[in-house]
Amino acid sequence: MKKYFTIFITLFIAGLFISLFFNLGFFVSWRNKLTDKLFIQSNPNSDIVIVAIDNESLQKLGRWPWDRTIHAQLIDKINKYNPIVIGLDVNFPEKSSSEADTKLAQAINNAGNVVLPIEAELQIKKNQITAISTLSPIKEIKDAAIVLGITNTPPDQDSIFRKLPTTAYYYNEKYSAFSVVIANAYLKKNQFFLPSILTDKKGRMTINYVGKPKTFPMISAKDVMEGKVTSSLFKNKIVLIGATAPDLHDEQITPVSSGQPMSGVEIHANAINTILTGNFLKPLNIYIQNIILLFLALIIGFIVMRFKILVGFGLTLTILILYLITAFMSFEKGIIFDLFYVILIIILTYLTAIIWKYIIENKEMQRIKDTFSHYVSPEIIKEILADPAKLKLGGQKKELSILFSDIRNFTFISERLEPEKLVLLLNQYLTAMTDLIMESNGVVDKYIGDAIMAFWGAPIKQHNHAEFACKTALQMISILDKKREEWQKKFDVDLRIGIGINTGEVIIGNMGSDKRFDYTIMGDSVNLASRLEGITKQYGVPIVVSEFTKAQVTDKFTFRYLDKVTVKGKTQGVKIYELTGKTS
16 A cells, blocks of 8 residues: 555645635635536425516506506405515605505505515625615605515626525615515514524525426416406415516526526515525535545545446446435535535546556556566466456465476586587577476476476466476476477487476565565475475486375376475475376
């Protein structure tokens, strides 16, 4: 894991930077747009009904603005069904005819439950919302209302309406929002108190939209005027009157619009619904969110570095899906999990870790090639590179089959031949034998003059390593027999070899200094194989194997018992055999 320490530190620092961006409020618009995806269709409070000033109403009742006597008649007709509150989202800032103004004021006064709007230009200073200017209904109409509320809901930077300023100050006078005073009037009538409204530090409530436009019960003002209303539609309800006709330009984009604008009166309905249900939305605690960001950076980095690409991708995708499920479930409970920065950190961490892993694995593969290219066949190297996890270059104990071979009377041969011919002969011999060893997936450990030391069973695990060793030994004798005549003519030597094979536990790994090391083996089993090679002359046979090797391949090869020899470190002797051939 030491080689991964640097990347984990890098990913941790990257996580810190992303957390810093999160805390400083970078990419707010993108964050908000992703959070908008958490809204799902739900059931609105059935006590909120909208009377829509729609296209049909304009066609039937006349062009806008209507005569105020029409508004008066509309209020009278609604009020006879005994609503608790009527919210009239239409401002009357200028005088009309005195008769029309008086009729409207009387209708509002007679109803005794009408809330009227105040238009205000709002700004935020030092986390306090203030009104630069206000525009109220004329005094006669204003005095008839039970209360007034500010209707303005400024959009976010991306022009989407997400938050409602619950209060605003105008010359030290505090005004509540239109939606807030309507909810308060409704609760008061039902002998409830207005709940503590959850707001951000600027005093804005996040509106928990229940669905796309036209989710709330809605009836055309034309139908109300024509008496096409059931008695239960308005009874004990909040009735909001407002413009929905596109030509009246009271439509805004909301998180749930899906490209379809929502009328201002519906935005008020959603705000009132949020207050009455108490389904307030608040961001996840900033410290917890930061911990999640840092944790994800580290865990994704670990997964990518620890597992193969497809597995790492699958686990990363699973973590993302689980987080999204958690975010949706928490949103329903009123807690907003950040999506933008989490998705950002998962993507950036994944890509960074993949690139880093590619660099590390390339270095590792090159190191493997450098380490084994002289020892094993290209096929073994390919197998190692395909799954480096199989390879352990550190010291470990392992059962292997070890082969030693040596040219007999090599001292005599070296004295007879000129140096150039000796080297040429030796190279041809070693090449032929090495090719056989590598073809059988063996490892050429080292050359000791004319001697060869090889083993099977590592670095890639081989269950039949003893079989490979015996098979290769027979092939070495066979190819020597074929080339003996050629080498005798060319070099005037009768080349013969002795081979010793043993199977047992050894210590294997990279051994040497920091600057120079070899992948090699050592142990008593190695020493025994070397000794068996040495006694081939004594018994006059080309191949001697130990009882431990024979035990693993007794059904595949034929053997002839030779003797029992004493071995260092063992109280009993070891039986030795001549390997004579393969079973038919």
